[in-house]
Amino acid sequence: MTDTLRFPDAFLFGASISAYQTEGGNTNTDWWW
16 A cells, blocks of 8 residues: 555544443443443
């Protein structure tokens, strides 16, 4: 793979999950432990 993926200097990556998925007792989600 020789192509380089470039982003602007000020670009920020992020990720999130919702409280409904992790704390709401939703056992049908992949995030439920």
